[in-house]
Amino acid sequence: MAALLALAVFVVFNTAVGLRLLHTAARGGGAAAWTCGFGFTFIGLLGHPLHTLSGAGVVPVGEVHHALGAAGSVFIAAGLSAFFAFTLIAFRRNQVWAWIFTGIGITLLFATAFGQIGALATAPAEMPSAEAARSWSMSLGALSTICYAWSGIEGIAEWLRARRRAALGLTDPLTANRILLWGLHGVCVTVLNAMLITLSAQGVNMGESLLAQAGTAFFSLVSCTTITLAFFPTRAWSSWVRRSAALAEA
Amino acid sequence: MSTSSAFEFVSDQLEQLTHFNRLEARGTLRFALKAAGLDGNAVNAAQMGVVVARTLPQELESRGIGNAAALCQTIARGLAGIDSGPARASTDDVFRRLGG
Numbered sequence: 001m002a003a004l005l006a007l008a009v010f011v012v013f014n015t016a017v018g019l020r021l022l023h024t025a026a027r028g029g030g031a032a033a034w035t036c037g038f039g040f041t042f043i044g045l046l047g048h049p050l051h052t053l054s055g056a057g058v059v060p061v062g063e064v065h066h067a068l069g070a071a072g073s074v075f076i077a078a079g080l081s082a083f084f085a086f087t088l089i090a091f092r093r094n095q096v097w098a099w100i101f102t103g104i105g106i107t108l109l110f111a112t113a114f115g116q117i118g119a120l121a122t123a124p125a126e127m128p129s130a131e132a133a134r135s136w137s138m139s140l141g142a143l144s145t146i147c148y149a150w151s152g153i154e155g156i157a158e159w160l161r162a163r164r165r166a167a168l169g170l171t172d173p174l175t176a177n178r179i180l181l182w183g184l185h186g187v188c189v190t191v192l193n194a195m196l197i198t199l200s201a202q203g204v205n206m207g208e209s210l211l212a213q214a215g216t217a218f219f220s221l222v223s224c225t226t227i228t229l230a231f232f233p234t235r236a237w238s239s240w241v242r243r244s245a246a247l248a249e250a
Numbered sequence: 251m252s253t254s255s256a257f258e259f260v261s262d263q264l265e266q267l268t269h270f271n272r273l274e275a276r277g278t279l280r281f282a283l284k285a286a287g288l289d290g291n292a293v294n295a296a297q298m299g300v301v302v303a304r305t306l307p308q309e310l311e312s313r314g315i316g317n318a319a320a321l322c323q324t325i326a327r328g329l330a331g332i333d334s335g336p337a338r339a340s341t342d343d344v345f346r347r348l349g350g
Contacts, residue, residue: 024348032344090344094291158341164287168300171342178345231348
Protein backbone atom coordinates (compact mmCIF):
# COMPACT_ATOMS: atom_id res chain seq x y z
CA MET A 1 0.00 0.00 0.00
CA ALA A 2 2.81 2.39 0.97
CA ALA A 3 4.64 1.56 -2.27
CA LEU A 4 1.48 2.16 -4.33
CA LEU A 5 0.95 5.50 -2.64
CA ALA A 6 4.62 6.33 -3.28
CA LEU A 7 4.13 5.41 -6.96
CA ALA A 8 1.10 7.71 -7.15
CA VAL A 9 3.07 10.56 -5.57
CA PHE A 10 6.02 9.81 -7.87
CA VAL A 11 3.77 9.92 -10.96
CA VAL A 12 2.05 13.16 -9.97
CA PHE A 13 5.22 15.05 -9.02
CA ASN A 14 7.36 13.77 -11.91
CA THR A 15 4.61 14.57 -14.39
CA ALA A 16 4.09 18.06 -13.00
CA VAL A 17 7.82 18.83 -13.02
CA GLY A 18 8.26 17.24 -16.47
CA LEU A 19 5.44 19.23 -18.05
CA ARG A 20 6.67 22.41 -16.41
CA LEU A 21 10.16 21.85 -17.84
CA LEU A 22 8.76 21.08 -21.31
CA HIS A 23 6.82 24.35 -21.09
CA THR A 24 10.07 26.11 -20.14
CA ALA A 25 11.82 24.38 -23.07
CA ALA A 26 9.13 25.50 -25.52
CA ARG A 27 9.71 29.11 -24.39
CA GLY A 28 13.42 28.91 -25.21
CA GLY A 29 14.73 26.94 -22.23
CA GLY A 30 17.20 25.11 -24.42
CA ALA A 31 18.27 21.51 -24.88
CA ALA A 32 18.72 20.97 -21.13
CA ALA A 33 15.08 21.82 -20.45
CA TRP A 34 13.91 19.53 -23.28
CA THR A 35 15.97 16.56 -22.07
CA CYS A 36 15.11 17.02 -18.40
CA GLY A 37 11.43 17.59 -19.23
CA PHE A 38 11.26 14.48 -21.42
CA GLY A 39 13.11 12.51 -18.74
CA PHE A 40 10.52 13.23 -16.07
CA THR A 41 7.54 12.97 -18.42
CA PHE A 42 8.56 9.72 -20.09
CA ILE A 43 9.32 8.01 -16.78
CA GLY A 44 6.68 9.55 -14.51
CA LEU A 45 3.69 10.05 -16.81
CA LEU A 46 4.20 7.09 -19.17
CA GLY A 47 6.89 4.54 -18.33
CA HIS A 48 6.12 3.50 -14.74
CA PRO A 49 2.30 3.79 -14.96
CA LEU A 50 2.14 1.73 -18.19
CA HIS A 51 4.51 -0.87 -16.80
CA THR A 52 2.49 -1.14 -13.59
CA LEU A 53 -0.83 -1.35 -15.49
CA SER A 54 0.56 -4.16 -17.68
CA GLY A 55 1.00 -6.36 -14.63
CA ALA A 56 4.62 -7.14 -15.57
CA GLY A 57 6.61 -8.24 -12.55
CA VAL A 58 3.46 -9.14 -10.59
CA VAL A 59 1.21 -11.55 -12.53
CA PRO A 60 2.13 -14.67 -14.58
CA VAL A 61 3.40 -14.05 -18.13
CA GLY A 62 0.09 -15.16 -19.69
CA GLU A 63 -1.80 -12.43 -17.83
CA VAL A 64 0.65 -9.61 -18.67
CA HIS A 65 -0.65 -6.98 -21.11
CA HIS A 66 2.38 -7.18 -23.39
CA ALA A 67 1.71 -4.03 -25.44
CA LEU A 68 1.43 -1.88 -22.30
CA GLY A 69 4.47 -3.57 -20.76
CA ALA A 70 6.52 -3.01 -23.90
CA ALA A 71 5.48 0.63 -24.11
CA GLY A 72 6.34 1.06 -20.42
CA SER A 73 9.81 -0.43 -20.89
CA VAL A 74 10.56 1.72 -23.95
CA PHE A 75 9.37 4.91 -22.24
CA ILE A 76 11.45 4.15 -19.13
CA ALA A 77 14.51 3.58 -21.37
CA ALA A 78 13.73 6.81 -23.25
CA GLY A 79 13.34 8.74 -20.00
CA LEU A 80 16.61 7.47 -18.58
CA SER A 81 18.30 8.24 -21.92
CA ALA A 82 17.00 11.79 -21.64
CA PHE A 83 18.53 12.07 -18.14
CA PHE A 84 21.87 10.76 -19.46
CA ALA A 85 21.67 13.48 -22.12
CA PHE A 86 20.74 16.12 -19.53
CA THR A 87 23.74 15.32 -17.33
CA LEU A 88 25.95 15.52 -20.41
CA ILE A 89 24.53 18.87 -21.53
CA ALA A 90 24.41 20.47 -18.09
CA PHE A 91 27.77 19.36 -16.73
CA ARG A 92 30.09 17.78 -19.31
CA ARG A 93 29.16 19.02 -22.76
CA ASN A 94 32.78 19.72 -23.74
CA GLN A 95 34.20 16.38 -22.67
CA VAL A 96 34.56 13.61 -25.23
CA TRP A 97 34.44 10.82 -22.62
CA ALA A 98 31.03 12.04 -21.47
CA TRP A 99 29.61 11.85 -25.01
CA ILE A 100 30.94 8.30 -25.37
CA PHE A 101 29.64 7.35 -21.90
CA THR A 102 26.19 8.77 -22.74
CA GLY A 103 26.13 6.96 -26.09
CA ILE A 104 26.99 3.65 -24.45
CA GLY A 105 24.43 4.24 -21.70
CA ILE A 106 21.61 4.99 -24.15
CA THR A 107 22.49 2.01 -26.38
CA LEU A 108 22.50 -0.36 -23.39
CA LEU A 109 19.23 1.08 -22.08
CA PHE A 110 17.35 0.35 -25.30
CA ALA A 111 19.03 -3.05 -25.72
CA THR A 112 17.93 -3.93 -22.18
CA ALA A 113 14.38 -2.65 -22.71
CA PHE A 114 13.96 -4.72 -25.87
CA GLY A 115 15.58 -7.71 -24.12
CA GLN A 116 12.99 -7.37 -21.36
CA ILE A 117 10.17 -7.19 -23.92
CA GLY A 118 11.52 -10.25 -25.76
CA ALA A 119 11.93 -12.27 -22.56
CA LEU A 120 8.31 -11.66 -21.58
CA ALA A 121 7.04 -12.38 -25.09
CA THR A 122 8.77 -15.75 -25.34
CA ALA A 123 8.39 -17.06 -21.77
CA PRO A 124 5.83 -19.79 -20.93
CA ALA A 125 2.40 -18.35 -20.00
CA GLU A 126 2.34 -19.88 -16.51
CA MET A 127 5.79 -18.56 -15.54
CA PRO A 128 5.84 -15.63 -13.05
CA SER A 129 6.64 -12.54 -15.13
CA ALA A 130 9.08 -11.27 -12.48
CA GLU A 131 11.04 -14.48 -12.95
CA ALA A 132 10.88 -14.40 -16.77
CA ALA A 133 12.49 -10.97 -17.09
CA ARG A 134 14.56 -10.92 -13.87
CA SER A 135 18.01 -10.54 -15.46
CA TRP A 136 16.79 -7.83 -17.85
CA SER A 137 15.01 -5.98 -15.05
CA MET A 138 18.16 -6.14 -12.93
CA SER A 139 20.21 -4.79 -15.86
CA LEU A 140 17.74 -1.96 -16.38
CA GLY A 141 17.92 -1.22 -12.65
CA ALA A 142 21.71 -1.17 -12.76
CA LEU A 143 21.71 1.22 -15.75
CA SER A 144 19.18 3.41 -13.99
CA THR A 145 21.42 3.46 -10.92
CA ILE A 146 24.42 4.49 -13.03
CA CYS A 147 22.36 7.22 -14.71
CA TYR A 148 21.13 8.75 -11.43
CA ALA A 149 24.47 8.25 -9.67
CA TRP A 150 26.25 10.20 -12.42
CA SER A 151 23.63 12.90 -12.19
CA GLY A 152 23.88 13.02 -8.39
CA ILE A 153 27.68 13.09 -8.28
CA GLU A 154 27.87 15.85 -10.90
CA GLY A 155 25.16 17.83 -9.11
CA ILE A 156 26.79 17.69 -5.68
CA ALA A 157 30.29 18.37 -7.09
CA GLU A 158 29.00 21.36 -9.07
CA TRP A 159 27.11 22.69 -6.05
CA LEU A 160 30.36 22.71 -4.04
CA ARG A 161 31.78 25.04 -6.71
CA ALA A 162 28.54 26.99 -7.21
CA ARG A 163 28.29 27.98 -3.55
CA ARG A 164 31.78 29.56 -3.81
CA ARG A 165 30.62 31.45 -6.91
CA ALA A 166 27.47 32.51 -5.08
CA ALA A 167 29.54 33.79 -2.12
CA LEU A 168 31.45 36.05 -4.56
CA GLY A 169 28.28 37.21 -6.30
CA LEU A 170 29.15 35.27 -9.47
CA THR A 171 25.93 33.30 -9.43
CA ASP A 172 22.48 33.54 -7.91
CA PRO A 173 22.11 31.62 -4.60
CA LEU A 174 18.81 30.19 -5.89
CA THR A 175 20.60 28.71 -8.92
CA ALA A 176 23.27 27.20 -6.66
CA ASN A 177 20.52 25.76 -4.48
CA ARG A 178 18.77 24.32 -7.56
CA ILE A 179 22.01 22.53 -8.47
CA LEU A 180 22.20 21.11 -4.92
CA LEU A 181 18.60 19.90 -5.05
CA TRP A 182 19.24 18.26 -8.41
CA GLY A 183 22.26 16.47 -6.95
CA LEU A 184 20.26 15.33 -3.92
CA HIS A 185 17.54 14.00 -6.22
CA GLY A 186 20.15 11.93 -8.06
CA VAL A 187 21.61 10.61 -4.79
CA CYS A 188 18.14 9.71 -3.44
CA VAL A 189 17.09 7.75 -6.52
CA THR A 190 20.49 6.05 -6.63
CA VAL A 191 20.15 4.83 -3.04
CA LEU A 192 16.58 3.67 -3.72
CA ASN A 193 17.62 1.79 -6.88
CA ALA A 194 20.60 0.19 -5.16
CA MET A 195 18.39 -0.94 -2.28
CA LEU A 196 15.75 -2.43 -4.58
CA ILE A 197 18.35 -4.21 -6.74
CA THR A 198 20.00 -5.70 -3.65
CA LEU A 199 16.68 -6.91 -2.25
CA SER A 200 15.63 -8.28 -5.64
CA ALA A 201 18.93 -10.15 -6.01
CA GLN A 202 18.26 -11.75 -2.61
CA GLY A 203 14.89 -12.96 -3.88
CA VAL A 204 12.92 -10.73 -1.49
CA ASN A 205 9.24 -10.26 -2.39
CA MET A 206 8.93 -6.49 -2.78
CA GLY A 207 5.22 -6.53 -2.05
CA GLU A 208 5.79 -8.11 1.36
CA SER A 209 9.10 -6.53 2.37
CA LEU A 210 8.70 -3.74 4.92
CA LEU A 211 12.16 -2.43 4.06
CA ALA A 212 11.31 -2.24 0.34
CA GLN A 213 7.97 -0.53 1.03
CA ALA A 214 9.34 1.92 3.58
CA GLY A 215 12.47 2.63 1.52
CA THR A 216 10.46 3.22 -1.65
CA ALA A 217 8.05 5.51 0.18
CA PHE A 218 10.80 7.51 1.94
CA PHE A 219 13.17 7.99 -0.99
CA SER A 220 10.34 8.69 -3.45
CA LEU A 221 8.98 11.40 -1.17
CA VAL A 222 12.40 12.95 -0.63
CA SER A 223 13.23 12.90 -4.35
CA CYS A 224 9.83 14.41 -5.20
CA THR A 225 10.41 17.15 -2.62
CA THR A 226 13.83 18.01 -4.04
CA ILE A 227 12.67 18.32 -7.65
CA THR A 228 9.58 20.26 -6.63
CA LEU A 229 11.63 22.77 -4.63
CA ALA A 230 14.15 22.95 -7.48
CA PHE A 231 11.68 23.63 -10.28
CA PHE A 232 8.61 24.99 -8.44
CA PRO A 233 10.30 26.99 -5.69
CA THR A 234 7.77 28.68 -3.43
CA ARG A 235 8.28 32.29 -2.47
CA ALA A 236 9.05 31.24 1.11
CA TRP A 237 11.68 28.75 -0.03
CA SER A 238 13.32 31.27 -2.39
CA SER A 239 13.42 33.88 0.38
CA TRP A 240 14.90 31.37 2.83
CA VAL A 241 17.63 30.38 0.34
CA ARG A 242 18.56 34.01 -0.36
CA ARG A 243 18.46 34.92 3.35
CA SER A 244 20.68 31.93 4.24
CA ALA A 245 23.16 32.90 1.52
CA ALA A 246 23.28 36.49 2.76
CA LEU A 247 23.82 35.33 6.35
CA ALA A 248 26.60 32.95 5.28
CA GLU A 249 28.32 35.77 3.39
CA ALA A 250 28.06 38.11 6.37
CA MET B 251 41.20 21.62 -23.41
CA SER B 252 42.16 25.23 -24.21
CA THR B 253 41.96 27.92 -21.60
CA SER B 254 39.98 31.14 -22.05
CA SER B 255 41.45 34.42 -23.30
CA ALA B 256 40.87 35.96 -19.85
CA PHE B 257 42.88 33.17 -18.25
CA GLU B 258 45.69 33.60 -20.79
CA PHE B 259 45.79 37.36 -20.25
CA VAL B 260 46.01 37.19 -16.45
CA SER B 261 48.56 34.38 -16.40
CA ASP B 262 50.73 36.31 -18.89
CA GLN B 263 50.45 39.40 -16.69
CA LEU B 264 51.45 37.42 -13.60
CA GLU B 265 54.45 36.08 -15.44
CA GLN B 266 55.53 39.58 -16.49
CA LEU B 267 54.81 41.41 -13.22
CA THR B 268 56.12 38.84 -10.71
CA HIS B 269 59.08 36.46 -10.44
CA PHE B 270 56.78 33.56 -11.34
CA ASN B 271 57.62 31.38 -14.31
CA ARG B 272 54.84 30.29 -16.67
CA LEU B 273 53.98 27.18 -14.69
CA GLU B 274 53.87 29.04 -11.35
CA ALA B 275 51.76 31.85 -12.80
CA ARG B 276 49.21 29.48 -14.29
CA GLY B 277 49.16 27.26 -11.20
CA THR B 278 48.60 30.22 -8.87
CA LEU B 279 45.80 31.51 -11.07
CA ARG B 280 44.17 28.06 -11.10
CA PHE B 281 44.18 28.07 -7.28
CA ALA B 282 42.52 31.49 -7.27
CA LEU B 283 39.91 30.27 -9.76
CA LYS B 284 39.27 27.12 -7.73
CA ALA B 285 38.67 29.25 -4.62
CA ALA B 286 36.02 31.09 -6.63
CA GLY B 287 34.41 27.88 -7.95
CA LEU B 288 35.55 28.52 -11.53
CA ASP B 289 37.86 26.83 -14.00
CA GLY B 290 40.30 28.23 -16.52
CA ASN B 291 38.61 26.75 -19.58
CA ALA B 292 35.35 28.65 -19.33
CA VAL B 293 36.07 31.74 -17.22
CA ASN B 294 35.10 35.01 -18.92
CA ALA B 295 36.53 38.50 -18.41
CA ALA B 296 33.81 39.61 -15.97
CA GLN B 297 34.26 36.54 -13.78
CA MET B 298 38.03 36.90 -13.98
CA GLY B 299 37.66 40.50 -12.79
CA VAL B 300 36.04 39.23 -9.59
CA VAL B 301 38.75 36.60 -9.15
CA VAL B 302 41.51 39.19 -9.61
CA ALA B 303 39.84 41.46 -7.06
CA ARG B 304 38.76 38.87 -4.47
CA THR B 305 40.75 35.63 -4.46
CA LEU B 306 43.97 36.26 -6.42
CA PRO B 307 45.47 38.73 -3.91
CA GLN B 308 45.40 36.12 -1.12
CA GLU B 309 46.97 33.50 -3.39
CA LEU B 310 49.75 35.93 -4.35
CA GLU B 311 50.40 36.97 -0.74
CA SER B 312 50.65 33.35 0.36
CA ARG B 313 53.36 32.92 -2.30
CA GLY B 314 55.43 35.84 -1.06
CA ILE B 315 54.27 38.58 -3.44
CA GLY B 316 54.31 41.73 -1.32
CA ASN B 317 52.39 44.24 -3.42
CA ALA B 318 49.57 41.84 -4.31
CA ALA B 319 46.68 44.30 -4.05
CA ALA B 320 48.33 46.93 -6.27
CA LEU B 321 49.45 44.30 -8.74
CA CYS B 322 45.92 42.92 -8.98
CA GLN B 323 44.55 46.42 -9.61
CA THR B 324 46.98 46.78 -12.52
CA ILE B 325 45.91 43.44 -13.96
CA ALA B 326 42.22 44.32 -13.50
CA ARG B 327 42.65 47.51 -15.53
CA GLY B 328 44.14 45.58 -18.41
CA LEU B 329 41.46 42.92 -18.12
CA ALA B 330 38.78 45.50 -18.92
CA GLY B 331 39.90 45.50 -22.56
CA ILE B 332 39.80 41.73 -22.99
CA ASP B 333 37.18 40.25 -25.29
CA SER B 334 35.90 36.99 -23.82
CA GLY B 335 34.62 35.82 -27.19
CA PRO B 336 31.22 34.20 -27.64
CA ALA B 337 29.58 33.23 -24.37
CA ARG B 338 29.54 29.51 -23.59
CA ALA B 339 26.54 28.15 -21.74
CA SER B 340 27.67 27.31 -18.22
CA THR B 341 26.03 24.96 -15.72
CA ASP B 342 24.75 28.07 -13.93
CA ASP B 343 23.07 29.27 -17.14
CA VAL B 344 21.46 25.85 -17.63
CA PHE B 345 20.03 25.70 -14.09
CA ARG B 346 19.01 29.35 -14.06
CA ARG B 347 16.96 28.79 -17.23
CA LEU B 348 15.38 25.64 -15.78
CA GLY B 349 13.85 27.86 -13.11
CA GLY B 350 11.51 29.22 -15.79
